[in-house]
Amino acid sequence: MSLAKACETSGFSVATLSLIENGIKPLDPLDIMILGRIYELPNDTWKREVRRAEYASNERASGESKQRLNAPEDVDKSYLEAVTLYALGTDMLPRFVHTPEYRISATTLGCPTYPGDSPASTAERHAGWIRRLASTKGSSMTVEVLVTEDAVRRVVGNPTITNAALVQLVHLSEIEHFKVQVIEREFCLDARLESSYMHLTFPHRQHDDVVYIERSGSGRYIEDPAVCQLVQQSFKALQRSALTPTLSVELIAEVASSLAFDLSR
Template sequence: MPKDFRATTLERAVGRQLAGWRNERKLSLTEAGQRVGFSSAKLSMMENAVQPSAPVDVMALGYVYKVPTPEWQAVLLRAQHAERVRASTLNNALNFDPAADFANLVFEASRMCAFTTDLVPAVLQTPRYTNAAMQNDDPVRIVRLAMVREAWATRLNGKDPLVVQVVFPESVLRQVIGGPRAMKAQLLHLMEISEHPTVSVQVVPHSAGAYPAMGSPFTLLDFPHRQHNDVAYLETFIKAEYVEDPVLTEQCAQRFTSLQQLALAPGESLELIAEAAAEPSCTGVR
């Protein structure tokens, strides 16, 4: 075990399960250790995830505790996966960063479905709006967002334009980012670009109440090649992530469809954006 070992959340979950098995059988660490041939210290470290739980040890405990086969097999699979993740240095070696790669996917995709909760979707932001929204963020992220906008812009009027469908709550229109002038320019840009035949902008009004995927922004990309699965892109200020499991991307697609059904139609959304652009908070008039 490396001196700098830090248990993953999965390894900690495995440890809790092992402790649960022992406690259900009302065995002390010493008694359980004697039955399986471990020292009580080793068993304690496994249960508390102070050291990894080797799959063979998990199997031995499942056998000694007489845990039902499906149950110990499930925990065994988790331990095996945790072991593979820890042993693999592939991600570090490749240094693959989805946030840095995202602009490439935007350039390759045939359709983008973006749901945001607190900002205008990245592809529809003006540079001034982006700079104001990210003023306390990593400068590299601002550059990457600019690359995403450019990847979309290069295709906007091309032979194979990217279809862009976005949904966001009405609160995005009321949050003044960068001051009244910058926000009004952003809203006017939204109004202009929403009239493009490949762009659909829909707003979820305040009156809708709770809505699907509330608080969970995501972007879903479709691709023209059938060998390429849909990809969901999730990003926070800490990290970005691609989700490629078809079951999970289908859940994203279903949520997005539900959002579109709940949101105002594109024409009504355009009217709401125009109203927000005319409000005192955007005109600067008090």
């Protein structure tokens, strides 16, 4: 059954059903009863799921459950499954290339976070991401990053923390399937770039493309195929206007060196 047909029959919007499919919107018992009827599930199957949903619903209502579904947490897991990742950072480096110290400092500047974003868990996820990206054993992930000159030059936390994040970005650029480009300040003013985002594509059919938009203090998903396509087209247009990868890495290294020099003084 197509998504459009399922939405027409159930009365759900496309966005709601997509959120349910991707595990972002919790299932209420009534949702399961409706979907069980539409997909013609056996009675014992959907009734069992209703009982589970009732328990989860009560836990959420009581406020005792420590589990919280939100976009920033979910995107950290999603980019470990993606095969292609396009990222644009306007005021800070993109979320997934934050060093643990950079991310912790970024939260004080309004970067979206969540209760589990402790230093230890942040460092563990970051290390796993770097290992996967740097793996020479048939890594199928392609990463293309656009970052504004202002984001590169912005000191987050202190010069030492920002220097470490920029040096890491330079090292990542040495990986064959990782590319970073800098958009010069003059072009940013003309283009009025405001929001950072990540566009992820996945290898399996049941997971559509997703765009994760990050603004000060909030993060959200967009899964509409038309929007995802427009974002990708815009990303490619920005790439053509950015510095080449070689010049971009030279600029990032230059800024990192200036921060190290200031610290030594």
